[in-house]
Amino acid sequence: MKNERKVLRNKSILLGITGGVSAYKSIDLIRRLREEGALVTVIMTEAAKHFVTPLSLEVASQNKVFSDLYADTMAHISLPAGADIMVVAPATANTIGKFAHGIADNLLSLSFLSFKGKVVMAPAMNWRMYENPVFRKNLDTLLNLGVIQVGPEKGSLACGEEGIGRMAEVPDIIEATKGALTINDLADENILVTAGPTREYLDPVRFLSNRSSGKMGYALARAALRRGAQVTLISGPSSLPQPKGVKFIPVDAAGDMHSAVNRELVSSTILIMSAAVSDFMPAEKSGEKIDKTGKLFLKLTATPDILSAVAKKKNRPFIVGFAAETGRKLEKARKKLKHKNMDLIVFNDVTEAGSGFDVETNKVVLIDKKKESELPLLNKDDVADAILDRIVELRA
Numbered sequence: 001m002k003n004e005r006k007v008l009r010n011k012s013i014l015l016g017i018t019g020g021v022s023a024y025k026s027i028d029l030i031r032r033l034r035e036e037g038a039l040v041t042v043i044m045t046e047a048a049k050h051f052v053t054p055l056s057l058e059v060a061s062q063n064k065v066f067s068d069l070y071a072d073t074m075a076h077i078s079l080p081a082g083a084d085i086m087v088v089a090p091a092t093a094n095t096i097g098k099f100a101h102g103i104a105d106n107l108l109s110l111s112f113l114s115f116k117g118k119v120v121m122a123p124a125m126n127w128r129m130y131e132n133p134v135f136r137k138n139l140d141t142l143l144n145l146g147v148i149q150v151g152p153e154k155g156s157l158a159c160g161e162e163g164i165g166r167m168a169e170v171p172d173i174i175e176a177t178k179g180a181l182t183i184n185d186l187a188d189e190n191i192l193v194t195a196g197p198t199r200e201y202l203d204p205v206r207f208l209s210n211r212s213s214g215k216m217g218y219a220l221a222r223a224a225l226r227r228g229a230q231v232t233l234i235s236g237p238s239s240l241p242q243p244k245g246v247k248f249i250p251v252d253a254a255g256d257m258h259s260a261v262n263r264e265l266v267s268s269t270i271l272i273m274s275a276a277v278s279d280f281m282p283a284e285k286s287g288e289k290i291d292k293t294g295k296l297f298l299k300l301t302a303t304p305d306i307l308s309a310v311a312k313k314k315n316r317p318f319i320v321g322f323a324a325e326t327g328r329k330l331e332k333a334r335k336k337l338k339h340k341n342m343d344l345i346v347f348n349d350v351t352e353a354g355s356g357f358d359v360e361t362n363k364v365v366l367i368d369k370k371k372e373s374e375l376p377l378l379n380k381d382d383v384a385d386a387i388l389d390r391i392v393e394l395r396a
């Protein structure tokens, strides 16, 4: 299966590259956009050629690279007219200044003027330039006109200084691009997502856990954010990068997750419990590391059933649960939907190829009180969108 996601598939992206040190990162940006099915056409400024070669960009995009305003006489009209979105990364202080004032003295600034769609911009520069009031005025002019800004970030800059000005990371630029291309059908929702495993400690160094990576929950959080929702992500231990723009609450044990859910629930309209909460925890936890003395018998006790507790509440949100089973135990999932008083349950058989823990894909069945829909094997990003589509339908 190709690594393509729905949002960027067959989208035509006009990528402006300007003369900043981070221009080399555009090669990775192009590669990842193409991996997701987008068609990328590059316009680079003359200054950008000091930092990255047109040939590298041509190879990465598998497309002609444009730069000279007078070499392709209609490019400043035809390229923007054929694009779904314009992304400028990196965006220099100079180009941002030109955009803000309608200066059109090169192919990129002229294309910006003739483009009618959304523009995502990733400013990158030294922190002194970024904090300069003249630059800020130009940036604000563009933001007030609806240009979408991503980054910059704080960190070590190419000049050796520390400060704000590093170009946003490539995944964040891609996420902002997807967001700009997505309809905000969840704009009125406050979505609480739980993700990842929990750890139930027997002593300060050992715990019981499970194979959950958090990928499904993080994909749900990103997709909900892209669709305009306010998102809170309560996550058990996971190595995944924290999605930008969500309220992120890291937790460890099932008990911590329960407390965090209770705290955040008050302001939530939808709860999506995709975390693989441990069902059992050691009945006793030793304050010190347990010595290695032959056999050790563990006595386990049930962890709190977060979902059932929430479902019993008076003003409960819309509840989505998951049923990860070994085998096609659909009837068990149907019963769980009913007994736990959920609105939607997402069933998956973790023993099926490409499905379940720590893989990029999932094959699920969505079950609610009205219908059951079996989805094909999809990327977790696409599964997340399908789950959110069903939530939107059910809440309409």
Ligand SMILES: Cc1cc2nc3c(=O)[nH]c(=O)nc-3n(C[C@H](O)[C@H](O)[C@H](O)COP(=O)(O)O)c2cc1C
Residues within 6 Å of the ligand: 017, 018, 019, 020, 021, 022, 045, 046, 047, 048, 091, 092, 093, 094, 095, 124, 125, 126, 129
């Ligand atoms: C080594 C070097 C690095 C530069 N890096 C940046 C940068 O990161 N951001 C920026 O706004 N300008 C940077 N500049 C300045 C731009 O290259 C310069 O303003 C140029 O006119 C930008 O042209 P353009 O906006 O048409 O690409 C750098 C200049 C040099 C010499």
